[in-house]
Structure formats: C-alpha cells, structure tokens
Amino acid sequence: MNAAAVGGPIVVLHDHLDGGVRPQTVLDLAHEHGVDVPAAEVEALAAWFTITPGMPFIEAFSRFDLVGAVLQTPEALTRVAREAVEDLAADGVIHAELRFAPLLHTRKGMTTVEAIEAVDDGLTRALAETGLNARIIVCAMRDQPAAVSIDVVEAAIVSGCERVVGVDLAGGEMGYPAEDHAAAFVLAHKAGLGVTIHAGEMDGAHQVASALESCDPHRIGHGWRIIDDCEIDDGRIVALGPTATALRASGAPLEICLTSNASLGLPVEEHPVRLLRDAGFRVTLNPDDRAITTTSARRELELAVEHHGFTRHDLAQAMERAAVGAFLPDDERAMLVGRVRAGWDVSPARLVHLAERSEWEASRPTGSYLPGAFATDGFIHLSALHQLLTPANRFYSGREDLIALVVDAHYLGPALVWEPGTGTDEYFPHLYSALTAEAVLGEFEMTPAPDGNFLLPAALMRAVHA
Ligand SMILES: [Zn+2]
Numbered sequence: 001m002n003a004a005a006v007g008g009p010i011v012v013l014h015d016h017l018d019g020g021v022r023p024q025t026v027l028d029l030a031h032e033h034g035v036d037v038p039a040a041e042v043e044a045l046a047a048w049f050t051i052t053p054g055m056p057f058i059e060a061f062s063r064f065d066l067v068g069a070v071l072q073t074p075e076a077l078t079r080v081a082r083e084a085v086e087d088l089a090a091d092g093v094i095h096a097e098l099r100f101a102p103l104l105h106t107r108k109g110m111t112t113v114e115a116i117e118a119v120d121d122g123l124t125r126a127l128a129e130t131g132l133n134a135r136i137i138v139c140a141m142r143d144q145p146a147a148v149s150i151d152v153v154e155a156a157i158v159s160g161c162e163r164v165v166g167v168d169l170a171g172g173e174m175g176y177p178a179e180d181h182a183a184a185f186v187l188a189h190k191a192g193l194g195v196t197i198h199a200g201e202m203d204g205a206h207q208v209a210s211a212l213e214s215c216d217p218h219r220i221g222h223g224w225r226i227i228d229d230c231e232i233d234d235g236r237i238v239a240l241g242p243t244a245t246a247l248r249a250s251g252a253p254l255e256i257c258l259t260s261n262a263s264l265g266l267p268v269e270e271h272p273v274r275l276l277r278d279a280g281f282r283v284t285l286n287p288d289d290r291a292i293t294t295t296s297a298r299r300e301l302e303l304a305v306e307h308h309g310f311t312r313h314d315l316a317q318a319m320e321r322a323a324v325g326a327f328l329p330d331d332e333r334a335m336l337v338g339r340v341r342a343g344w345d346v347s348p349a350r351l352v353h354l355a356e357r358s359e360w361e362a363s364r365p366t367g368s369y370l371p372g373a374f375a376t377d378g379f380i381h382l383s384a385l386h387q388l389l390t391p392a393n394r395f396y397s398g399r400e401d402l403i404a405l406v407v408d409a410h411y412l413g414p415a416l417v418w419e420p421g422t423g424t425d426e427y428f429p430h431l432y433s434a435l436t437a438e439a440v441l442g443e444f445e446m447t448p449a450p451d452g453n454f455l456l457p458a459a460l461m462r463a464v465h466a
Pocket of ligand 1: 014221
C-alpha cells in the first residue's frame with residue numbers, strides 16, 4: 001500500500017454509532033450496568049466482535065445486541081458519541097455524519113429526544129477536543145410500524161439540535177419496503193432534513209426502486225445491488241435497467257461500505273464499486289460499522305486501492321462527491337468541498353469536452369475551437385472523466401451528433417479554472433479561452449443507447465487513462 005495514495009482529508013457519510021463503539025468502552029459500560037459480556041478481556045472481546053462472512057445473521061446481530069444493552073443511559077450515549085468523533089478525527093476525517101436509531105436506546109426509559117440530545121452533547125464535547133464538528137443522522141427502522149417512523153422523524157425535528165441534519169431508514173430490508181415509511185420522509189423533507197435510505201444492501205434492486213419512488217432520498221445507503229439492474233459485458237456496465245437509470249439520473253450518492261458488505265458475504269474484490277463508478281453513479285466510501293467489522297474510514301480507501309485499482313485521483317473524487325452530498329447548509333457544504341479539494345490537491349491530467357460534431361469540424365481549418373455556448377457562458381465546459389455522464393445525460397440525452405474530445409490539461413495553462421458548476425458545489429474545469437487543436441488528444445463518438453442515455457465509450461476511457 002502506497003501511503004501517499006490514501007493520504008488526504010476524509011468525508012464519512014455512513015457510520016453507525018452503535019457499530020463503532022470501542023471494545024474497551026463496551027467492557028466499561030457493561031461492568032457499570034451489570035450486563036454480561038462474552039469475553040472479559042478487551043482483545044478477546046474485540047475478536048468476538050468481528051462479524052465474519054458466512055456468520056448467521058442471528059449471531060452477527062448479537063454484537064449489536066450487546067452494544068445496545070450497554071447504551072441505555074444518556075451518559076453512555078454521550079461517551080460513545082464523543083469517542084466516535086475522537087476516533088474519526090484521529091483517522092483524518094474532516095466531516096462525519098454519525099447515525100443512530102434512538103428507538104434502540106429507550107429500554108430503560110430514555111426518550112428518543114433525550115437520546116438525540118445525549119449524542120449531541122457528546123459531539124459538542126468532541127468538537128472542543130478535536131475541532132471536528134460531526135453531525136447526526138437519526139435512523140427509523142424498517143421493521144417498525146409507519147407511525148413509529150413518523151414519531152422518530154418528529155423527535156429529530158423537535159429535538160432542536162442543529163447537528164441533526166438528516167434521517168435514515170435502517171434495518172432488515174426483506175419484507176419491509178421503504179414505501180411503508182414514506183409519510184415519515186415527507187415530514188423530513190418538509191423540515192428541510194437530508195434523507196438517506198439503506199436500500200439494495202441485503203435485498204435487491206427493487207428495494208432501491210421502492211426507496212426512490214416513495215421517499216425521494218438525497219442519498220442511498222449501500223445500493224450496490226443496483227448492479228442487478230445493470231447489464232455487464234466484458235467487465236463493464238453496458239446498459240442500465242429502469243431503476244439503475246432512475247438512480248443515476250437522481251444524482252443520489254451511493255454510500256458504499258466495502259468491509260461491511262464483505263462481512264455479509266460479498267468479497268471486497270467482487271464488489272461492483274468500480275463498475276458503478278465508471279457508469280456514472282456517484283460513489284462514496286464509508287466504514288458503516290467500524291468496531292463490529294474491524295475497519296476504519298481510511299481502511300475503506302485502502303481497500304478501494306488494493307482491490308479496485310483506485311488511484312489517488314479516484315479517492316479524491318470519491319471524497320469530493322461525498323462532500324458535495326453532505327447534509328450541511330449550503331455555505332458550509334461549499335466550504336467543505338473546497339477543503340477536500342485543497343487537501344487532496346490532485347487534478348486529472350486529461351479532461352473531456354462534449355462537442356457538437358458540426359461545430360468541432362467547422363473549427364478544424366482554424367486550429368482553434370470556440371463553441372457557440374462560449375458567447376453566453378464565457379468559458380468552455382470541460383469535465384473530468386467521472387463527471388462527464390452527468391451533463392451528457394442531463395443536457396444531451398438522445399443526441400446523435402456528439403463527440404467527446406480528450407484534452408491534455410497541461411496545454412491549457414491558467415485559462416483552465418476549476419470552479420463550482422452551475423447549481424452544484426462540485427468543481428468543474430472551465431476553460432476561459434479557445435481550445436487549440438494541439439491540446440486535443442483524440443475524438444470519440446458519443447452514441448446514446450436506445451433509451452437516450454449515455455455510458456462512457458471504452459475507447460474514451462482508455463484514452464483518458466492512458
Ligand atoms: Zn448502515
């Protein structure tokens with residue numbers, strides 16, 4: 001592992017409070033509250049904790065049961081929230097959204113609002129120690145009645161904690177579709193909260209469809225099973241089904257959790273993270289349950305490098321996409337995106353411009369290309385390869401006259417400026433001059449699929465990565 005490859009600020013969107021409790025803290029709290037533990041030494045408990053592939057669900061969930069049993073007081077929740085932020089900050093995380101289900105902490109009479117306040121208190125203390133101002137996502141549970149999910153979302157709203165920035169739907173998917181909880185998420189949207197839904201983790205793409213159609217989520221937890229709605233040929237996605245098309249068009253980031261999925265039986269090397277990324281899905285990398293699956297935020301980046309060939313630039317783009325998808329007020333999110341960009345400090349050497357064939361060909365005799373849109377925008381729109389499909393499908397769906405120009409960024413000089421695109425905090429490369437022929441390394445046909453949607457042509461990908 002090349003340490004430099006993974007060295008940069010990390011944004012964590014998907015991290016469960018109860019999945020990340022330090023084993024020593026579990027022991028301390030168990031002792032304090034008279035809860036039986038399967039191992040009295042911290043090393044043995046840490047070993048017992050780790051869920052292994054193939055472990056029956058009931059055994060895997062017994063880890064969460066033990067943690068749940070010791071997290072029934074405000075003091076306990078405050079402690080683990082503070083420690084979670086300490087651990088994340090020590091790992092180089094600069095933005096974290098910690099999620100938990102208040103309902104799981106009410107066995108001894110703590111209310112859901114009190115549970116939220118206790119976590120908020122822990123985060124306030126951690127902010128003073130670490131400088132990391134983590135946020136809270138409140139989880140409703142799929143196996144609970146719809147009315148209970150409404151109560152949970154209302155608790156998130158009435159808690160008045162400014163750190164509560166979003167709500168989630170967690171728990172077993174099979175037999176518990178997201179649509180049953182749609183009313184709760186209508187409330188969340190009305191209150192201006194971010195919405196993320198665990199879907200397509202343990203059950204199929206139809207659960208992603210249900211989540212998209214009924215809850216209008218800003219992000220999807222996991223979502224990797226959307227691969228079942230994609231056609232794969234020769235190691236790449238060559239066509240998207242209706243749910244995959246809708247998911248990609250929604251722009252919702254996928255909160256990918258490699259180790260977590262491995263612990264439930266999907267080997268890391270078989271994870272479709274790279275296929276999905278290359279097909280234009282917004283991939284982010286997250287730890288999910290740090291203690292229970294023995295991982296960390298940075299370990300997830302290392303796994304993407306080791307098993308999926310992610311480069312430093314690929315990691316930077318995943319972190320930037322996570323920052324763009326963060327549940328933060330506009331000004332804070334824009335600042336976070338800027339910090340991530342500055343911290344990783346990598347820009348791709350080869351960019352892409354989508355051109356109308358006739359305009360490009362008309363410029364050929366002059367050696368200098370200036371599309372008609374330059375007159376109104378003042379610059380030429382370029383994209384990094386991973387950004388190309390979003391504008392292509394948004395603005396040019398079905399167009400048959402497009403070509404993709406591969407551009408050598410080194411030729412563009414100071415006329416190339418990376419800045420937030422229209423209506424997004426994501427940075428795009430804008431060229432404030434004409435594009436000269438010498439900077440163009442190649443041109444590639446962009447041919448839409450029969451449904452009008454574009455995928456990256458293999459030859460274009462090779463030319464950019466060459
Ligand atoms: Zn999760």
